Amino acid sequence: MATVKVKFRASSIADREGRLFYQIIHNRITRQINSGYKLFPSEWDILHRNILPPNCEAPRHAYLVALKSRIADDKARLERIVARLEHTGESYTAGDVATRFLTPSDTGGFLSFARSLIGQLRQLGKNRTAERYTTVLNSFGRFRGDVEVTWDEMDSDLMIEYETYLKSRGVCPNTSSYYMRGLRAIYNRAVDKEMTVQRDPFKYVYTGIGKTVKRAVPLQVIRQIRDLDLASFPAMDFARDIFMFSFYTRGMSFIDMAYLKKKDLQNGILSYRRQKTGQQLFVKWEKPMQEIVDKYDTKATLYLLPIIRDMNADARRQYKNAAHLVNDKLKKLGEKLGLTIPLTSYVARHGWASIAKSRNIPLATISEAMGHDSEKTTRIYLASLDTSSVDKANSQILKAL
The missing domain is CATH 1.10.443.10 (Intergrase catalytic core)
Structure with a gap:
């Protein structure tokens, strides 16, 4: 039976965040999946392979709490994939586990739909909208480590985690709102196409437009x-x-x-x-x-x-x-x-x-x-x-x- 572990790789550059990844081992073959999440070495418990209890100020504290939950969810999902493969009684590889994790369904998820939509917009000559959605998707993809998001995962909890992630990286509220409004537009298109049902995932995150400081010279x-x-x-x-x-x-x-x-x-x-x-x-x-x-x-x-x-x-x-x-x-x-x-x-x-x-x-x-x-x-x-x-x-x- 395949085993799933959470690993941390420190950066080769001092004072830089390292990367978290998932390790799948089956029949002595190892496969790694980049989680897309980053931590400082002091925030990782090597012995228990988990995030240390956060002892920092907001918004870093909120980010680490959300990240700990996300890692647990990812690990549980990987273990469910392994259990389903074991249940079939057929042979499988560590690579099969990784593939199912990265592409959770044949119909694809939110990221697949968004990429397809961007391609369609470009074909229609709507380049400005396509560029906007690409910028938004690149940010959201970095948050997710480019791991597919199932439609069930597109809920308010995930959007709150994403907003917390943006805050932890110093993204200003207006920019965060720009990303959220872009994701909402893509999500609503999916609802219109009956790819998913409306769950209002953006109801608890900021999607307004605040006043900006004017950049004027005399x-x-x-x-x-x-x-x-x-x-x-x-x-x-x-x-x-x-x-x-x-x-x-x-x-x-x-x-x-x-x-x-x-x-x-x-x-x-x-x-x-x-x-x-x-x-x-x-x-x-x-x-x-x-x-x-x-x-x-x-x-x-x-x-x-x-x-x-x-x-x-x-x-x-x-x-x-x-x-x-x-x-x-x-x-x-x-x-x-x-x-x-x-x-x-x-x-x-x-x-x-x-x-x-x-x-x-x-x-x-x-x-x-x-x-x-x-x-x-x-x-x-x-x-x-x-x-x-x-x-x-x-x-x-x-x-x-």
């Missing part, structure tokens, strides 16, 4: 960024230009700048739809915007800015690579200026709103989308704005610069 810092001589650093110079273009256009988001096309600029008005909400916006074309556009050769593309450069390559991949490069260079630029906050393209958006507000421009005129509690409020304000007053406000800010 006008003098924007001016410093604009006036820096970066001729010897073309990549940083490009990042600065994208940052300034965002500021000039009332805090346009990076993805919206990436997909701007030359045809969007007509008769001195730049019109575009926000990728995030579909809201159509109009921006009066100003001299500093034109100076940035003139600086770069985009003759070979349909796009206004040199972010998506190759018309034969995947546009979204180019946008994402450019976003990573720009934000990396902006971060270095911010460090060079001694800023107390990380400089990103998003800072231009908050910066415009903050500066406009400080100049007593009416809140209804400002794209206070950046400060409202919900997207619904944002749409109400944007829908009711007088475009001319917005352009006038933008002109005031650019003149002050």
Whole structure:
């Protein structure tokens, strides 16, 4: 009969967490399964092969308590698999036990369904949703050690354990909520397809959206960024230009700048739809915007800015690579200026709103989308704005610069 043991392997690097794994031995053949769980050596009882009674502060204490329960559940499940295989009277291997543990049913579980769903979304061209679900699933998969989750296991207890796991790793409440809302969306799709019944597994975890601290810089810092001589650093110079273009256009988001096309600029008005909400916006074309556009050769593309450069390559991949490069260079630029906050393209958006507000421009005129509690409020304000007053406000800010 196969035996199941819980083992701990310490990290080769001092002060790093080690890994827990399950060892299955049958007919002198050993198979190991990575649990995906991590511990410090001081938290593991070698003699009893169990977690030591936690003597630490929250949230680490809560994490260890939850982890102890999860290990016991996994070990019990492995032993049930062994018992069922023994009951059949047929020969089996340690590998058979591991395989049944990792793929608990022929129809698959939550992780299998989620991966299949992501593939379907990509085929339908819904790349943004697929990317979001992939990010969420990667986090949840790390928590589970990529071990399949049966539909019966998808309950409120598991979600509470996952939330505790996220807290123990310093994940902020808004990010934790982002993961939970993504998992909930995937789970609800499974319910709709009658893969499982609705058990409301997310009813005890946080799925709200809290206010975030605005990342804004004053006008003098924007001016410093604009006036820096970066001729010897073309990549940083490009990042600065994208940052300034965002500021000039009332805090346009990076993805919206990436997909701007030359045809969007007509008769001195730049019109575009926000990728995030579909809201159509109009921006009066100003001299500093034109100076940035003139600086770069985009003759070979349909796009206004040199972010998506190759018309034969995947546009979204180019946008994402450019976003990573720009934000990396902006971060270095911010460090060079001694800023107390990380400089990103998003800072231009908050910066415009903050500066406009400080100049007593009416809140209804400002794209206070950046400060409202919900997207619904944002749409109400944007829908009711007088475009001319917005352009006038933008002109005031650019003149002050």
